[in-house]
Amino acid sequence: MIEHDHIKPDDIAAPIDIRLIPAATLTAGVCFLIPMLPMFWVRWIPVALPFIGGIAALVLWFFRSSKKRRLVNLGLIFTIACWMATPAACIVQHQRIAAEDSGWLQLVEDLGTARMSVQLVTDPVERDSPFGPNWFVTAKVEHFGKDLVPTDHPAKIVVSGDETWADLSAEDHGCFMGRVSDNESSVFVTALGAVNQGTCLGPDHTQSTTGRDQMRTTLRDQSAETIAYAPELLPGLILGDRSQQSEHLDEAMKISGLSHLSAVSGAHTSLIAAAATLLFRSLRLPRSIVIAAFFCTLLLFVQIVGMQPSIIRAATMGAIGAWALYFGRGSQALPVLALSTIVILTISPELVHEVGFQLSVAATAGIVLGAQPLERWLHRYLNKVLPDFWASMLSSSLAISTTAQLACQPILLSFIDYISPYSLLANLLATPLLPLITVPGTLAAGISVVAPAISQTILHLVAIPTSGIGWVATTVTDLPGAKLAWPDGIAGVLLITLHWAACAIFIVRLLRSQRRPKPPVKLDERVPRWRRSMHSLYRQHQGVTSVVQSMILVIAVVAHVAVFWPSNGGGVDDNWDIIGCDVGQGDMFLIRTGAASAMVIDTGPDEALAQRCLADANIETIDALAVTHLHADHVGGIGGVTARIQPAQVLYSTGADPTYPAAETGLPDDAQHVKEPVVQVIDHAADQGVHSVQVRWTVLSADSQTSNENNASMVLLVEIYRHGGTVKALFTGDLEEDAAAQLIAQDLVPEDIDILKLSHHGAQNGGTELIQHTAPKVAMIGVGAENSYGHPHDDILSALGANVEIRRTDLDGTFSVTFEQNQTYMAVDR
Known part of the structure; x- marks a missing residue:
């Protein structure tokens, strides 16, 4: 019997546009490497990039009639990458020379002591230390030294200080005497005394409380009146303010893999922008007015939350994507992500060193590349045991959480030495609660000063799903094996390499399966299913490349299981004393x-x-x-x-x-x-x-x-x-x-x-x-x-x-x- 099954237009996925990926990669590379290179290379790389691009363009001109169009296209992509990376290289060069001339690099290298005038980037967070409670804060150095030399270059530090820092908040200014204690991955500074509010330049340069500061303070105060985990989590889930999180809850959010929820990112931006767009469209406003209102919403949200790396990336990507849609230039997410990365790093090259920015780009790239094919693959099997609605919901949540987690894991391992086996489960349970908090919570924050009674009522309502997120985080953390130590040394490096290789192979195979057209008819064969499956596997693995890929996948799975499988015995000598x-x-x-x-x-x-x-x-x-x-x-x-x-x-x-x-x-x-x-x-x-x-x-x-x-x-x-x-x-x-x-x-x-x-x-x-x-x-x-x-x-x-x-x-x-x-x-x- 023959069953007709017509091909739908979306049965074959569109090819992925990777033409801007080399440009984004090269831009990120020069921003990351130039600050660490000798001054000779710092001076010559911004000159060499456009020169190499020009030479490549001349070569392409002579071979423009060549029949090898693929080589010509690759050369063109390389040329564009060199030219697009040049502005970022020039800015990084200027910043590096300015840091050298100001004496900042010498101070950091010598672990020196100096008077510093800073602007806080984050709110101070209290943490226990071997010497008692300490307050930690990230800040930008604006002036330093006896002569208060200005820093016309990025000079970001992590300050450890006493209780006087608790009186400051993000974007406030402070003046203190500090000693550089570490300069490896980040510059850590120990405050040698109390911090004075305001700059070190005197009373003429004092600061005033902004509307954003007042809003954040009011939100903290109103959140404190809510229930359970909400007083600690609401400021972070709404405005990215983690200052109210206790050390216990902060650790639980990290171990459960939910800390990204309290660092406002692309998900929050998308929810706010989508809600605003839906509102404007429901008012039947013209398309041009809607797109203008969309941009204004993004700007307002960034202003309320602050210039955090993940927000900058999400807002820029959203703006470029909306512009492309409005002018009919396509909406594929990968080139939009690449272009937004280039734009952001050209304006602020120092963001390439921010872990928040790295995780934001990695998670988005993972979702863009792998979420859709993984969702379709999962839905095909879940649909057999669940109703279509629930199969779609579960497959979509699993696909997004899995691809983001896999893409971010190698970066996460650069500053934590464990993995969270329950993070996928925690995200499946907690992420659906985020829309119930973000949209009404942002509205409550916006009216908290002018209409505190209404704001307080909204916060009491959203405290229920917020407490749900806190419960998920703490419950998952208490499960056995919630933290699995990543192996050290060469074993850890090999495992990360296998992780990357297996993820890449898996995503490529999923993407290729999307590009494979389905037959116009479906034959009802009498051959057993297991024989058809074996025959399909045999056909897929005839090539040497496919065999190697399959071996890497198997080795990666076996290696992960061998490393993290729980063992009964201890890791010490049985005869220890x-x-x-x-x-x-x-x-x-x-x-x-x-x-x-x-x-x-x-x-x-x-x-x-x-x-x-x-x-x-x-x-x-x-x-x-x-x-x-x-x-x-x-x-x-x-x-x-x-x-x-x-x-x-x-x-x-x-x-x-x-x-x-x-x-x-x-x-x-x-x-x-x-x-x-x-x-x-x-x-x-x-x-x-x-x-x-x-x-x-x-x-x-x-x-x-x-x-x-x-x-x-x-x-x-x-x-x-x-x-x-x-x-x-x-x-x-x-x-x-x-x-x-x-x-x-x-x-x-x-x-x-x-x-x-x-x-x-x-x-x-x-x-x-x-x-x-x-x-x-x-x-x-x-x-x-x-x-x-x-x-x-x-x-x-x-x-x-x-x-x-x-x-x-x-x-x-x-x-x-x-x-x-x-x-x-x-x-x-x-």
Whole structure:
């Protein structure tokens, strides 16, 4: 039987226009590379680009009659790319020379100290740090140095300061003394004192509160009256203001892959513009009026939200796309994205270094290339088990979320070291709630000053879906395996390469399937479906290229499964005696007291990482938990420890600074505040045949009167009797140099320590006297990878010398130290 199935006009997808992609790529390349090149290349690249383009144009002129039209077209695309990238190269050259002449580059390279006059780019955000609460803010330096040299070039910094920064908001000005602390991927500056509102140029250059500042402040105040997660999320979901998000919720949004929702981007812009266009069209206004109103809506929304990279990209792309539609020039999204990228980078080349801009372009490119073919492929299968409406909704959401996530993942891995396996699920649940928040929420923000009662009512209504997004984020974060660590080194690089290659092959195959015409008739064959499928696969894989592509896809899938498949066993030596837990920028150490028991010293800053270390070590009993002091990087993970295992006893030390109340740290009610020396013995040798060990631990110092929380650190001497000998380990918390010297002078610290846990993550203020006095054989450092504090300091590492075996969690991950029969030590890296 023959069934007629006529081909519809949209059965064959239009070819993708990639002619502007080389120009966009070259423009981004020169903007990214020129600031890092020697000055010789900086001066000559803007000259070389139009020259090379001119030479290519002359060659094309002579071969214009050639029959090899493909080569001629490729040459023309290359010529256009060179010419279109030239303006951006010239601007980057000017900025680089200006930065060199002003002395800014020298200040950054020398990690210098200078007076700085800045304009805030973001609102200050409070975060815990090893030294207590800090406020972090991104700012543009306008003047710096003793003479307040103007910066006629991009000079963006990330400032870490005290509570005085909390009084400022985005676009405010501030004047402070700062020291450059890091200049690798970003320029980090530590404020050495309070910030003064206004510029450093005097009272004639003070700032005034703008309508946008008043609107943002009013929105924060009104959002604070709503329910559940809405007070923290509403300012971000509506205006991209994340200043109200707590550290816990901010981390949950990142882990669940929902942080893009609170950074206003293309989705928000599209929703606002679409709502405005629908309104104008419903009023039956002329087409020219509608397009003008569309542009005005974009400008107004950008002005309200602020000049964020993702907003700039989305607004520019929307404007170019609308212009193309209005004048009948086509509406294919990829060339519009490429042209908007060129325009934006020509105006502001420094945006190429902004992660927000990179993610915005990558996500849009992924959606443009892969969403439609993936949606059609998914719909074909979902339509067999679901009604058409739900199949269409689910396939569309899955396609958009998947392609955006795959495109952004390699960029995300440049500043986070994990992936979120539940992010796709979280986006499927949370993204449909965004339109219920963005459009009415923006309206509420716009009228919040003139009609606060109406605005407050709207915000109470949108608080319900907003709380839904917060619930999804926090629930997903609490699921097992919510953070899967990406492998380090060559394994991580190879996995990223496989990721990119597999994604590219998958998208290309989907796109080709769209270009393959369907037959005008459908034959009802009697051949079994499995035989038809096998025959189809055989025909598709006859070519060598297809075979290689299929092999890459299989290898990529197997590699990802092998790396991230959960394993039952821990990553440490089964016979370990001491474990240094990789908990990021913080301390957590385990002293083995039996086959499945341990003494825990500190818990790091993260509950999930603390739990993971206990699980990897197969710990079932905690004989004692000692918190050296109450800084977040030593006590922040205690909730994860006590939720998994209830310790037999909990001890802590803290000073006289009221900033660190024990009641707010999660310590159990029966925790003991240690104020004087303590000696205890943990002896399971009689009933532990598998791992026979005796542990004696002594509190050498716990200063409860000091106002410096670091110097309140509990100093612990742990003596471990194993294999017929005793190993002495000294744990010093964050003890600073002056307090350490005082303990040594009082003869409280023994000499000839076998294992020393370096004070304060190896910071310079820990000093070297303790190292010289104890002469350790093994040094352990709990420290986060690429931390902004410069830990461990080179002076500390030099003081240890070549004969001391160093183990540090930023390089080794979770490591174990195992005592051997002859009392030498072997460190087994995870």
